Amino acid sequence: MTEVLVVVDMQNGFITAETASIVPTVVDLVERWEHTGRDVVFTRFLNPPGSPYERLMHWTGFRSPPENELIAELADHAARSFAVVDKARYSAFTEEMDKLVRLRKWTEFVICGIATEMCVLKTAVDAFERGVRPQIVTDASQTYAGVAAHEAGLTLAARLIGSEQLTTVSSLLGSDHSSATV
Numbered sequence: 001m002t003e004v005l006v007v008v009d010m011q012n013g014f015i016t017a018e019t020a021s022i023v024p025t026v027v028d029l030v031e032r033w034e035h036t037g038r039d040v041v042f043t044r045f046l047n048p049p050g051s052p053y054e055r056l057m058h059w060t061g062f063r064s065p066p067e068n069e070l071i072a073e074l075a076d077h078a079a080r081s082f083a084v085v086d087k088a089r090y091s092a093f094t095e096e097m098d099k100l101v102r103l104r105k106w107t108e109f110v111i112c113g114i115a116t117e118m119c120v121l122k123t124a125v126d127a128f129e130r131g132v133r134p135q136i137v138t139d140a141s142q143t144y145a146g147v148a149a150h151e152a153g154l155t156l157a158a159r160l161i162g163s164e165q166l167t168t169v170s171s172l173l174g175s176d177h178s179s180a181t182v
Contacts, residue, residue, distance in 0.1 A: 002105060002107040003107075003108040003109075004038065004082070004104065004106045005029070005030065005038065005040045005041070006042075006043065006112075006123060007043070007112055008043050008092060008111060008114060008119050008123055009043055009044065009045045009114050010026060010070055010071050010113050011067070011070055011071065012066045012071055013066075014045075014114040015114075018142060018143065018146055019115075019142045019144050021142070022114075022139070022140055022141065023073055025139055025140045025169060027077075029140050029172075031077070033110075034080075039081075040081040041082055041097075042070060042077075043085050043119070043123075044070060044087070045119065046087070046088050047060065047062040048063070051088055070084070082100070083096075083100055085100070090118050090119045090122035090123075091125075091126045092109075093123065101130070101132065108134075108135065109127040109132055111141070112137040112140035114142060114143060115142070115144060115149070115153070116136075116138075116142060116149070116150045117152055117153030118153070121136075121153045121157055124136050134161050135165050135172070137168065137169055138168055140169055141153075
């Protein structure tokens with residue numbers, strides 16, 4: 001199978017009043033995707049000492065649990081996923097992810113998670129530049145920076161990867177929750 005669902009940074013520290021509403025949507029998407037037998041990969045953002053986030057932005061969050069752990073609602077899914085990729089950057093494309101893409105011959109990344117205008121967008125653009133078709137699931141992505149930043153991220157995504165690569169859970173899997181067809 002050449003498609004992979006990439007669940008970006010669904011971590012405790014990123015769940016806020018602005019992002020909490022997507023948790024059930026992401027869980028539903030993951031469960032329905034798993035039902036199809038396709039691969040799922042989770043990413044987890046880590047911010048080690050001396051990172052660009054610390055040096056240039058003076059931000060020292062996401063150094064330790066529980067902040068940097070995946071949310072409880074997805075823990076079992078992550079445990080049985082194809083991989084959990086740790087990253088100290090916006091993009092999911094680490095050396096490990098590049099190896100997984102080659103190994104599994106993924107040609108399409110279906111991307112959801114947090115934050116639309118940052119890690120989701122950068123992952124989509126990096127996939128595009130590697131010749132992997134990115135699709136951003138807009139209703140399963142959000143940002144803690146508010147609606148304007150989410151919309152800005154989607155506007156940039158449409159410009160950078162093409163508006164045809166923006167989708168919704170129902171467009172991707174159909175609206176019937178009893179039969180997931182991708």
